Amino acid sequence: MATQNTYSWRRDKDGLGVWEHRGKVAVAGYGHSPVDRRWDGVSMDKTLGAYSILACQKAMDDAGVTADQIDGVICCDSHIAGASGGSASQWAPRPYFDPPYDSEWGLTLVNAEWLIKQMHLTNVKFAPTKVPTISEMVGMAAQAVGDGLCTTCLMIYPTGNLEGRYRRGGENADDYARGARQWTVPWGNHGGNDFINIFPHNQYCLRYGGTHDDLAPFVINQHRNGLLTPWGYNASHGVPQLTVEDYVTSRYVLNPLRIWDCDRPVQASAAYLFTTAERARDMRQPPIYVLNHAQHSFRQRTTQPDLDEIEEWTDRAARRMFEGAGLGPQDVDIFNPYDGYSIMSQFFLEAFQWHGVKRGEALAFYAGDIRVEGPHPFCSSGGNLGNGRTRTAMYTDSIEQLRGTAGARQVKVRAETALAAFTTPSNGGWIMFGKHPS
Amino acid sequence: MPKVIPVPDAVSKPFWDAVNEKRLILQHCAACHRLQYPPQQTCQFCRSADQLAWKEVKGRGHIATYIVIEDGRLNRRMPDQPYNLALITLDEDPTINFYSNLPGTPPYKVPVGAAVEVTFEEVAPGQLIHEWRVIN
Numbered sequence: 168m169a170t171q172n173t174y175s176w177r178r179d180k181d182g183l184g185v186w187e188h189r190g191k192v193a194v195a196g197y198g199h200s201p202v203d204r205r206w207d208g209v210s211m212d213k214t215l216g217a218y219s220i221l222a223c224q225k226a227m228d229d230a231g232v233t234a235d236q237i238d239g240v241i242c243c244d245s246h247i248a249g250a251s252g253g254s255a256s257q258w259a260p261r262p263y264f265d266p267p268y269d270s271e272w273g274l275t276l277v278n279a280e281w282l283i284k285q286m287h288l289t290n291v292k293f294a295p296t297k298v299p300t301i302s303e304m305v306g307m308a309a310q311a312v313g314d315g316l317c318t319t320c321l322m323i324y325p326t327g328n329l330e331g332r333y334r335r336g337g338e339n340a341d342d343y344a345r346g347a348r349q350w351t352v353p354w355g356n357h358g359g360n361d362f363i364n365i366f367p368h369n370q371y372c373l374r375y376g377g378t379h380d381d382l383a384p385f386v387i388n389q390h391r392n393g394l395l396t397p398w399g400y401n402a403s404h405g406v407p408q409l410t411v412e413d414y415v416t417s418r419y420v421l422n423p424l425r426i427w428d429c430d431r432p433v434q435a436s437a438a439y440l441f442t443t444a445e446r447a448r449d450m451r452q453p454p455i456y457v458l459n460h461a462q463h464s465f466r467q468r469t470t471q472p473d474l475d476e477i478e479e480w481t482d483r484a485a486r487r488m489f490e491g492a493g494l495g496p497q498d499v500d501i502f503n504p505y506d507g508y509s510i511m512s513q514f515f516l517e518a519f520q521w522h523g524v525k526r527g528e529a530l531a532f533y534a535g536d537i538r539v540e541g542p543h544p545f546c547s548s549g550g551n552l553g554n555g556r557t558r559t560a561m562y563t564d565s566i567e568q569l570r571g572t573a574g575a576r577q578v579k580v581r582a583e584t585a586l587a588a589f590t591t592p593s594n595g596g597w598i599m600f601g602k603h604p605s
Numbered sequence: 606m607p608k609v610i611p612v613p614d615a616v617s618k619p620f621w622d623a624v625n626e627k628r629l630i631l632q633h634c635a636a637c638h639r640l641q642y643p644p645q646q647t648c649q650f651c652r653s654a655d656q657l658a659w660k661e662v663k664g665r666g667h668i669a670t671y672i673v674i675e676d677g678r679l680n681r682r683m684p685d686q687p688y689n690l691a692l693i694t695l696d697e698d699p700t701i702n703f704y705s706n707l708p709g710t711p712p713y714k715v716p717v718g719a720a721v722e723v724t725f726e727e728v729a730p731g732q733l734i735h736e737w738r739v740i741n
Contacts, residue, residue: 332678339678342610349611350643353734354704355690357678366692369670373717422673422687422713468649469642469701471692473669 174295176310177303178491179462179596181483186459186491188313190604193447193454196232196440197563198225202400202555203434205328206274211264215246215327215436216273220286222438223321230440231451232319234286239293239317239441241308243300244278246327256337258329277325277436293317300324301558302505302588302595306460308441309598318443325436326557333432334359350470360591361508363472365424367592368510370474375527379423382509383414385533385545386427386552389506392539393553395575396564400433400555428509430551437559439566444604455566456604458584459491462596477592478526481518484590484597488519492599494584496520501568501578501585503561505595506550514592516545521586544578548587558589562598569602608706608728609681616644619659625733627725631701633660640698664723665696666703666737671715687712693721693737705737 178186200218211217219242227233258274267273272281279294293316298304301324308322334357338345344352356362372378390409393401400406409427417425447454465480472480489495496519504515513529522543524532537545548564551557565585567573583602590596613621620643623630632641634648636656647654671691677683689712695701707715708726721737728734 334678335680340680342681343612344609345612346614347643348609349613349617351704352609352679353611353728354608354706355674355677355679355682355685355688356704365672366670369672373670419673419675421677421690422675424672466649470704471702473692473702 174311174316176307176314177462178306178310178460178487179464181487183487183491185493188309189458189491189493190456190601191444192309192312192457193442193444194439194457194566194600195442195447195450195452195454196226196228196230197566198222198227198229198438199398199559199563200436202398202403202557204400204404204431205330206434208261208330211268213434214268214273215275215325215434216267216277216281216285218434219277219282219323219325219436219438222436223282223286223323226321226438226440229452230442232440234288235290236319237288237321238290239308239311239320240279240283240288240291240323241295241298241304241311241320242277242279242282242323242325243298243304244276244296246276246325275327275329277323282323293320300589300595301562302590303462305439305562305598306462306596308439309457309460312441312443318446320441321438322441323436323438324559326433328432328434360511361421361424361429363591363593364477364508364511364514365421366471367474367477367514369423371513374474375530377530380415381530381533382428383411384537385512386414386509387411388537389509389546389549389552391553392547392549392576394549395539396549396554396560397574399549399553399557399560400431401553424508424510430507430556433555433557435555435557437557437563439562453570455569456601458494458599458601459488460596460598461487461491463487463590463594465593467593472593477514478518480592481514485518485520488586488597488599494599496523499584499586500581501544501547501565503546503548503550503565503585503587505561505589505591506546506552507556507558507589509552511592512546515588519586521545539576539578542580544580547573547576547578549576561587561589565600569600607681607684608726608734609679610729610732611734616646620644621732623659623661624725624735625731627733628661629664629723629735630659630661632657640701642701642703662695662697666693666721667696668692668707668715668717668719668721668739669694669702670717671707673712689715691715691737703735703737707739708736709738
């Protein structure tokens with residue numbers, strides 16, 4: 168079954184106060200598929216659909232729940248392999264396969280309806296359509312459970328990747344620029360978070376001092392943390408540790424943005440099981456409580472967001488999160504902001520003032536000890552840069568750190584609260600986890 | 606330099622018509638007295654819909670920062686790589702910015718902070734775009 172998504176669940180305004188379900192919703196399980204560079208077009212056990220089913224089964228096993236107990240399925244139906252255009256956008260016109268791979272569903276697209284059918288989830292009563300990316304989807308799942316729309320909810324985020332250069336087709340192959348693209352594309356901006364953040368990043372270096380290469384310690388530490396994450400792409404494919412020399416001599420994409428400032432598109436899926444705090448206490452794993460979720464969608468005032476706007480937006484997002492969680496910067500133990508492009512992470516670090524880092528201090532912070540063993544284990548997940556473009560490492564690591572099961576990545580500092588996000592400064596959301604409900 | 610060709614829509618047509626006449630016009634809100642670019646159906650600041658009018662601006666600005674596109678995704682621009690992409694702030698309202706490839710300025714040789722003036726470049730027969738050139 169699929170239900171039309173008219174549900175108002177977002178916490179995307181200033182001044183909403185403490186979240187009404189704070190500590191009453193929990194994550195009780197998670198599961199990851201293997202992370203491949205691309206689907207090979209042959210292995211039917213490695214399709215996006217197969218990997219999503221596998222991730223769901225792992226999440227259910229982790230929590231100790233069975234398929235008949237699942238009454239909510241939330242799955243983002245827009246993926247890397249989807250509307251982004253180009254040879255990687257869809258499987259067609261190549262011939263399809265036997266069911267259930269006789270259309271794009273299961274190959275380049277996955278949604279709740281497809282998963283419910285393949286997994287025989289017969290008791291689902293909440294399966295919204297038009298679901299946003301994991302950035303906001305975690306908030307949707309938490310709110311739905313808190314509001315009682317479902318009690319045992321699988322939230323799935325598939326990220327597909329087929330052959331071909333990333334986003335080199337579709338609109339980017341067009342000689343004409345329509346709609347909002349008429350204001351950017353004629354001059355060479357293909358659109359994306361690389362462009363959104365590279366100009367403010369340059370302004371950041373001018374305003375506060377520093378150079379682009381001062382990001383090297385952060386990028387290299389992300390790769391190090393990734394190699395400590397067994398399920399991630401780097402660790403599971405024997406990718407060697409990135410060095411400073413590798414980084415500073417790597418090729419430019421949007422100079423000064425280098426190839427190693429960008430994440431690696433992959434084929435993977437992950438699932439998380441959200442439930443009520445009360446039910447989670449009887450499940451297999453210790454509950455990881457949701458202390459707040461918050462979203463934002465800030466409108467840029469002109470062609471290109473500048474540093475002032477980026478700082479204002481991230482400050483507002485931080486205030487919303489802290490207000491809803493009833494916590495402050497000093498209360499956050501684990502901090503896993505988005506790093507899909509390395510150039511945006513400093514904006515989040517400074518806005519949330521994690522470990523006291525103020526505006527203009529991030530590059531100096533990166534030069535200190537940010538290893539997981541050290542006093543400032545920034546981005547202990549390794550993020551997208553260290554694990555591939557799954558956009559899920561930040562959430563999984565936060566859960567593992569609070570459970571105390573992060574293995575070689577387990578931080579030595581206190582790990583009772585965690586902030587995680589796949590978000591850009593302008594759009595997305597944050598979620599705060601707690602080892603304790605309050 | 607074969608640039609991608611803008612396709613005017615109902616809101617942007619007056620702007621592009623002016624550009625094709627080598628004039629730079631922006632929306633001005635008579636209610637809150639602010640300029641707006643890119644054009645929209647309503648004022649982004651006060652939401653007025655019937656107070657927006659077109660106003661010609663002098664077309665002077667400064668280079669805030671820049672990047673060099675070495676491996677972009679736009680098919681039509683690939684032969685141009687590497688090329689500058691500068692962020693230009695408008696002198697009459699520095700919160701408004703534009704992109705520019707800075708014609709006449711070699712890649713990587715961008716004088717950040719320098720003054721620029723608007724110029725116009727034909728990207729298709731009869732279709733100009735606004736560009737910016739460093740004032741020597």
